[in-house]
Amino acid sequence: DAGVIQSPRHEVTEMGQEVTLRCKPISGHNSLFWYRQTMMRGLELLIYFNNNVPIDDSGMPEDRFSAKMPNASFSTLKIQPSEPRDSAVYFCASSLRSSGRTEQYFGPGTRLTVT
Amino acid sequence: GDSVTQMEGPVTLSEEAFLTINCTYTATGYPSLFWYVQYPGEGLQLLLKATKADDKGSNKGFEATYRKETTSFHLEKGSVQVSDSAVYFCALGHGGGGGADGLTFGKGTHLIIQP
Numbered sequence: 001d002a003g004v005i006q007s008p009r010h011e012v013t014e015m016g017q018e019v020t021l022r023c024k025p026i027s028g029h030n031s032l033f034w035y036r037q038t039m040m041r042g043l044e045l046l047i048y049f050n051n052n053v054p055i056d057d058s059g060m061p062e063d064r065f066s067a068k069m070p071n072a073s074f075s076t077l078k079i080q081p082s083e084p085r086d087s088a089v090y091f092c093a094s095s096l097r098s099s100g101r102t103e104q105y106f107g108p109g110t111r112l113t114v115t
Numbered sequence: 116g117d118s119v120t121q122m123e124g125p126v127t128l129s130e131e132a133f134l135t136i137n138c139t140y141t142a143t144g145y146p147s148l149f150w151y152v153q154y155p156g157e158g159l160q161l162l163l164k165a166t167k168a169d170d171k172g173s174n175k176g177f178e179a180t181y182r183k184e185t186t187s188f189h190l191e192k193g194s195v196q197v198s199d200s201a202v203y204f205c206a207l208g209h210g211g212g213g214g215a216d217g218l219t220f221g222k223g224t225h226l227i228i229q230p
Contacts, residue, residue, distance in 0.1 A: 042220055103164065104218060106151075108157055
């Protein structure tokens, strides 16, 4: 089975540009999570969805960040406009929300550099 | 809110040495506890978990016991190998089997095993 797929793996962009990160969860999983990893703050939860519905977006840093999940097999995280402080590795994870087995499976991450 | 504190590295050991990575947490309710491992350039992989007090999670020679009285989940391995070199994250989660909602991570411990 394919794991969580993220694209692109690396993204370099200039300040002010729009950036879109993409995630395909594991087939059959019904929860999807976006995390950000930086040296200073470690791994932080940005937002998560259950059955395509956003449940908790309290970790989204500001209005420049938005996430969507139009269907069970695709999600995007958009930053508009991007800033240098957004440089980080962004991870997507998915899980099957059922009693007793809700381990999160992580994608390889997208390394974003904003210059 | 929830928080996880773990020893920061790097931790450098010789092959076959005994490993302990400390992890303590602060949380409401009764969270599940996890250890994830991240190899260079990859996403996080679940190493082991424990869902209630006194549970012991184990995998690949690693063990950790959920100690509610000390709010700890220390990771141990009796004899480390060079291939264990990675970054290890302690995390907690609520809901379902513990990972149904977003996870709260520690900052990570970089482990280096020298031959």
